[in-house]
Amino acid sequence: MLAFVLIGALPLHRYYRLSVFRQPLRVFLAIVPAAGLFIVWDLVATAAGQWHFDPAQTFAARWWGLPLEEYAFFVVIPLAGILTFEAVSVVCARLHESGPPAPTIIPDRTNFDAS
Amino acid sequence: MNSYTTAATLAVLVAILADLFILRTALVRSRVWWTAYAIIVAFQLITNGWLTGRGIVRYSGNAILGSGRIVFLGDGRIAYAPVEDLAFGFALVLLSCAAWVWLGARIRSTR
Secondary structure, three states, rough: OOOHHHHHHHHHHHHHOOHHHHOHHHHHHHHHHHHHHHHHHHHHHHOOOOEEEOOOOOOOOEEEEEHHHHHHHHHHHHHHHHHHHHHHHHHHHHHHOOOOOOOOOOOOHHOOOOO | OOOOHHHHHHHHHHHHHHHHHOOOOOHOOHHOOOOOHHHHHHHHHHHHHHHHHHOOOEEOOOOOOOOOOOOEEEOOOOEEEHHEEEEEEEEHHHHHHHHHHHHHHHHHHHH
């Protein structure tokens, strides 16, 4: 499932010439707070028995009761979200290039490109 | 007492408050965010449907709105997953994107 997400999201980077991976520190800092918060939530909810993971379909290795791939989930999903967001930003910016100023906030990507 | 329902609702509120008032990125007022989210939620229904439909992740009926039965639609579930998962995913991705945009604005202002 995580591989499926990566196969879907990673090509966006090349296709839309995104600059996300040229800013590894920014990627890291963007993902860490949300991932940290949600991993704590996951640990508490799993410990409380709100949900559990089928041992037959997950890696046997566990860290504090969570299968290893659950930690990977909290890196892969935010990353795929950021890539989608950046790709949509590029498409919206292109659509508005020749038109009137966009009514919504569209981050000015051009400044992110390392030059 | 539907503890996951409560936590998921809180998470959405925290993410929106962070976006609007702490990071001041206001993604929830932008067309880019909602377009991106529409794409993301479609893929969430597929991938989360896989994880929940196959019982890779199983939920206690006490924590969610539904009874804990795994059904495609109904009993508090959409595409096999508890509706709470939609709130969970929304909050996770909104927080990540808001942090991403906030960091981008800071990088630009310090250059």
